Amino acid sequence: MSVDPVYQFTGEQILKRIDEVYPQIMAQLERNTEKYIWGSIKDVEDLRKVRMNAMQQFLSYYDQGLEAGRYVYASLPSLPFEDHQFDLALCSHFLFLYSDHFDLEQHIQGMRELCRVAAEVRVYPLISLDGTPSKHLPVVMEALAADGIESLTQPVDYQFQKGATQMLVAHAV
Structure with missing residues (x-):
């Protein structure tokens, strides 16, 4: 089960937001490459591919996950769960x-x-x-x-x- 405020949006809305902000995020990473350890992920371009692939996989199952209750729209400090659930x-x-x-x-x-x-x-x-x-x-x-x-x-x-x-x-x- 996953909790995130982003789950209030449809998959299409999430993809649109990714398309809007992702170039800025990658540019920021490019400017700060010295703050990361480039090993299994070789460089910023490799990271871009890995993250975009993960986002595409997530979005391909997003609607099913919502319907199954695996994705819960909520955020800290108030979670909609029982004590010690x-x-x-x-x-x-x-x-x-x-x-x-x-x-x-x-x-x-x-x-x-x-x-x-x-x-x-x-x-x-x-x-x-x-x-x-x-x-x-x-x-x-x-x-x-x-x-x-x-x-x-x-x-x-x-x-x-x-x-x-x-x-x-x-x-x-």
């Missing part, structure tokens, strides 16, 4: 990465909500868009501890953005 929640490339766009309280509330709906929460990466460690991470971990939620950082095997070597794992004690 899931064993695992994954938050990828949102919390901590956008530390300059979302304040500390939004990060704390987002983590609390994820911990409410899942027995274990994993968040990756823990760096901001500029490649520096998120300024919110230590305080978020303290807030979770005060709520009786254990959180720790663990190394990951995957790294594309330089410095993105850890994930946050949180669960109730």
Whole structure:
């Protein structure tokens, strides 16, 4: 099951938005190639192909996923799920990465909500868009501890953005 505010749109609307913003995103990547590790993905053009292929595959099954309830239109900090409905929640490339766009309280509330709906929460990466460690991470971990939620950082095997070597794992004690 996947949750995203983009699921309010049709597949055609999502594709139109991709077509509008994707050239700017790729140009930004081109200007910042030194911030990434080019290994399994060779270069920006290879990344473009990989991402566009993934987007096309996603959109080809999007309507089926919506109908089956696999794609849920919602966003943090308010999820439409029961307490502990899931064993695992994954938050990828949102919390901590956008530390300059979302304040500390939004990060704390987002983590609390994820911990409410899942027995274990994993968040990756823990760096901001500029490649520096998120300024919110230590305080978020303290807030979770005060709520009786254990959180720790663990190394990951995957790294594309330089410095993105850890994930946050949180669960109730």
